[in-house]
Amino acid sequence: MENKVFTYLEFALPIHNCVTIPELGGFIVNQEEPLHHIDANVCVPGYMITFNPDLKHDDGVIVSYYIRDGKMTYNAALQKIKDFVKGLKQELSTQKPVSCGRLGSLYMNKEGKLLFEANSSFVFPSLYGLTAVGLSNLSNINRRESASRKSFPIKYTLGSIAAALVAMFLFTVPSANVSNNTGLQGAITQQSGFIYSLAEQVKPLLEADSVKVLETKVESKEPEAQPQSLRTYYIIVGGEDTQSRAERLLDKIKKSGLQSVNILEAGGRFRIYVASFSDKPEAEGFLDTFRKENPKYETAWLYSKRN
Structure with missing residues (x-):
């Protein structure tokens, strides 16, 4: 038996939430709220697939897939679905269940009523890869935050000491006799020359960085192309x-x-x-x-x- 109908149904149901197979019934997706309790996990939300045999009108979803893939008219696609449903009902009348792909199975009870049994292991695309999330007590979170805050002063103290040592090394003038003006002026001149030389070396780097910043600002003004809906x-x-x-x-x-x-x-x-x-x-x-x-x-x- 041709199973394209159930293949299309499996693809379209997570998108439309309700898909009808003409003259058979409608498949509906109902979302189940995630379970969560104190001192437990937040479970992944689930979906339950149900079947309503009273929804037999053509909503055009399955037909549209036939038209697109088979390159046929609407009437030809609808006739293919009707032929499939006719053969499906004949098979169900033998009291044997019929597989609906990965969604579940259909069967007919003794009263002649169609029933659907969903496949509990079917995973919807929007939930693929999700796992349960653990919860933490608020008291445990507060204790971790307090421990983190206590470690900050030690880090900042060590940083301040290191900065002070660097400052003393940079700004300390070599000792000289105050009465010896020539030696003092020589030391000052030597230190000034070192600072001037360092400034000349850093200047090109600062100018290059300024150019890069300006270029970045100019480029950021260009509007980004908005993607068009397909x-x-x-x-x-x-x-x-x-x-x-x-x-x-x-x-x-x-x-x-x-x-x-x-x-x-x-x-x-x-x-x-x-x-x-x-x-x-x-x-x-x-x-x-x-x-x-x-x-x-x-x-x-x-x-x-x-x-």
């Missing part, structure tokens, strides 16, 4: 096979109160969308708000299209 995300509320039927549906939706709706043609399918975004998190946030404010369109879904 996909556009549409909030879909309906779809039709032909443009004429899509236009009639568009008029019906406008009369119901939604005015900012348009038609998107892609892969031989005409979809009605209420908004479009270049940022996926922004589109998902709008979709959640739109569903809550418009219960009539609670089945609205997110469609991604390459620019």
